[in-house]
Amino acid sequence: MRNNFISRLLFLATIVLCGLSSCTVDVKEDVVFNPGETALHHIADAHAFHLFGDYYVPLPAMMFYSPNEGGFTFLPSSASFHIGHHGNGEVAIDRYVLQHGVVRRIKDKNFPMGTVNIEWPHGHGHHDDHGAGDHGEKHNDHKGHDHDDHSGHDHGAHDNHDHPHDKLATNDQLSMKEKLTKELEEHDAVRALYKGKAYDLEDRSTLDNGMAGGPGFTSYYDFSITKNVFTMLLVVFILGFVFLRVAKAYKTRDGEAPKGLQGFMEPLFVFIQDEVAKPMIGDKHYQRFMPFLMAAFFFILGLNLIGQIPFFPGSANASGTISITIALALFTFLITNLNGNRDYWGHILWMPGIPAWVKIIITPVEVMGVFLKPIVLFIRLFANISAGHIVIVAFVGLIFVLGESGKNVMGAGVGAVAATLLTLFMMAIELLVAVLQAYIFTILSASYIGAAVEEHHHEEAHH
Amino acid sequence: MTGSLAAIGAGIAVIGAGIGIGNIGAKAMESIARQPEAVGDIRANMLIMAALIEGAAIIAIILSFFI
Numbered sequence: 001m002r003n004n005f006i007s008r009l010l011f012l013a014t015i016v017l018c019g020l021s022s023c024t025v026d027v028k029e030d031v032v033f034n035p036g037e038t039a040l041h042h043i044a045d046a047h048a049f050h051l052f053g054d055y056y057v058p059l060p061a062m063m064f065y066s067p068n069e070g071g072f073t074f075l076p077s078s079a080s081f082h083i084g085h086h087g088n089g090e091v092a093i094d095r096y097v098l099q100h101g102v103v104r105r106i107k108d109k110n111f112p113m114g115t116v117n118i119e120w121p122h123g124h125g126h127h128d129d130h131g132a133g134d135h136g137e138k139h140n141d142h143k144g145h146d147h148d149d150h151s152g153h154d155h156g157a158h159d160n161h162d163h164p165h166d167k168l169a170t171n172d173q174l175s176m177k178e179k180l181t182k183e184l185e186e187h188d189a190v191r192a193l194y195k196g197k198a199y200d201l202e203d204r205s206t207l208d209n210g211m212a213g214g215p216g217f218t219s220y221y222d223f224s225i226t227k228n229v230f231t232m233l234l235v236v237f238i239l240g241f242v243f244l245r246v247a248k249a250y251k252t253r254d255g256e257a258p259k260g261l262q263g264f265m266e267p268l269f270v271f272i273q274d275e276v277a278k279p280m281i282g283d284k285h286y287q288r289f290m291p292f293l294m295a296a297f298f299f300i301l302g303l304n305l306i307g308q309i310p311f312f313p314g315s316a317n318a319s320g321t322i323s324i325t326i327a328l329a330l331f332t333f334l335i336t337n338l339n340g341n342r343d344y345w346g347h348i349l350w351m352p353g354i355p356a357w358v359k360i361i362i363t364p365v366e367v368m369g370v371f372l373k374p375i376v377l378f379i380r381l382f383a384n385i386s387a388g389h390i391v392i393v394a395f396v397g398l399i400f401v402l403g404e405s406g407k408n409v410m411g412a413g414v415g416a417v418a419a420t421l422l423t424l425f426m427m428a429i430e431l432l433v434a435v436l437q438a439y440i441f442t443i444l445s446a447s448y449i450g451a452a453v454e455e456h457h458h459e460e461a462h463h
Numbered sequence: 464m465t466g467s468l469a470a471i472g473a474g475i476a477v478i479g480a481g482i483g484i485g486n487i488g489a490k491a492m493e494s495i496a497r498q499p500e501a502v503g504d505i506r507a508n509m510l511i512m513a514a515l516i517e518g519a520a521i522i523a524i525i526l527s528f529f530i
Contacts, residue, residue: 379522386525440515
C-alpha cells in the first residue's frame with residue numbers, strides 16, 4: 001500500500017516537474033535582465049526608497065541649487081514628482097525629473113521651467129517583463145520570490161496595468177515612444193518625452209569634471225535628503241539614543257554592576273579603550289582621541305549593519321559610497337596631522353638613523369604615505385562593503401538569469417533555491433565583514449594617531 | 464572591451480589575495496599547534512591581517528568595475 005502510494009506520488013511529481021520546465025511565459029517585450037547594471041543601480045544613491053514593484057517611499061526635503069540655471073529649487077519631498085511606473089516621475093519640475101528613483105536634470109536649456117507633465121519610454125533594458133499584461137499563464141506564481149530579496153523586482157505588480165498615457169497619446173507620440181523604447185533597449189539611454197520631443201538627461205557627475213573625457217559636473221548641486229543621508233541620520237539617532245541612555249546609566253548607577261543596555265555596550269567600550277586605543281596611542285594620550293575612535297567605530301558599524309537589512313529602512317548602501325568613506329578618512333587625516341609632534345614630522349621629512357642618501361629617497365615615499373594611508377583606509381572600507389552588496393544583488397539576480405528573465409519557470413525555481421543558499425552564506429560573511437571593517441578602520445586610525453603623538457627617547461640606531 | 468580584460472585583471476588580483484591569506488592561515492595554524500593557549504591572540508591577529516590583505520584585493524576588483 002505504502003509502495004503504491006509512493007510510486008504514484010513520484011510519478012505525479014515527475015509529470016508536474018516536466019510540465020513546469022516546459023512552462024514558458026509570453027513576454028511581449030524581449031527584455032533581458034542585466035545583472036551588472038542592476039547591481040550598480042542598487043548600490044547607488046537614490047531619492048526614494050524602492051519597496052517592491054511600483055511602490056516607492058519618497059524622501060523629504062529635495063533641495064537643488066543650480067548657480068547658472070535656475071537658482072534654488074526646494075521640493076517638500078520626492079513625491080512632488082508623482083512617482084509612477086519604474087520609479088519614473090510623471091512631472092518635471094524646473095527641469096528636474098525623477099528617473100528610476102534618482103533625480104536627474106534635462107539637459108536642454110529650452111525646456112520649460114516650472115511643473116510640466118512628461119512621459120517615459122516603455123520598459124527598461126534591465127528590468128523584467130512589465131508589458132506582458134495579457135498573457136494567460138501564471139508567471140507570477142512567485143516561485144522566485146520566496147525569500148525577501150532587496151532587488152525589489154516584483155512580477156506580480158505589473159500585471160494588467162494600462163498606461164493612462166496610452167489613452168491620451170496621439171499617433172505621433174506613440175511612435176515616438178516606441179522609438180524611444182527601442183533606443184532604450186539598444187543603447188540603454190533614457191530620454192524623457194514631452195510634447196512629442198525627446199530630451200536627454202544629464203549624466204551623473206564624475207569626480208574629475210570631465211578631464212578624462214567624461215560628462216563633467218552636473219549643472220546643479222544636490223542637497224536633498226537621499227537614501228544615504230537618511231541612513232546616516234537614522235544611525236545618528238540610534239547611536240545618540242543608545243549612548244545617552246548608557247551615559248545616564250553610568251551616572252545613576254555609579255559603582256554598581258552594569259545591567260541592561262549599559263551591560264551590553266560596556267564590553268564594546270572597554271574593548272575599544274583597552275585593545276585599540278591604549279596599545280596604539282599609549283597611556284598618556286589615548287583619552288584625547290577616544291571620542292573620535294569610538295565615534296568612527298560605532299558609526300561605521302551602524303552604517304554597515306543597517307545596509308545589510310534588505311528592506312526599508314535598511315537597504316541603503318551608505319558605507320559603500322565614496323563620499324561618506326572619504327569624509328571619515330579625511331577626519332583621520334586631519335586628526336593625525338594636526339596632532340603630529342616634532343618627532344612625527346621629523347620622521348617623515350628627514351628620517352633619523354639612516355645614511356643621508358637613503359634619506360633623500362625615503363622622504364618622498366614618506367610624504368606620499370601621509371596621503372596614501374588615509375586613501376587606502378577609505379578605499380578598503382568602501383570596496384569591502386560595496387563588493388559585498390554587489391555580490392548579494394548578483395546572487396539574487398541569479399534567479400532572473402536562470403529563469404531567463406521570466407520565461408523559464410523551472411529555471412527560476414532552481415535559481416531561487418541556489419540564490420537562497422548562496423545569499424544566506426554571503427550575508428553571514430557580510431556580517432563578519434561589517435564588524436571587521438569597522439574594527440580595522442578604527443585600529444588603523446588609532447595606529448596612525450599613535451605614530452603622530454608618540455614621543456620616544458632618541459636612540460641613534462633605531463627604526 | 465571592459466568586460467573580459469577587466470574580469471581577467473580582477474581574477475589575477477584575487478590569486479594574490481588567496482596566496483597571502485593562505486600563508487597567514489597556515490602560519491596561524493602552526494602557531495596554534497605550537498602554543499594552544501594563545502589561540503585568542505593568534506585568531507584576532509590573523510583576522511586583522513586577512514582583512515588588510517583582502518582590502519588590497521578588493522580595491523583591485525572594484526577598480527576593475529570602473530575601468
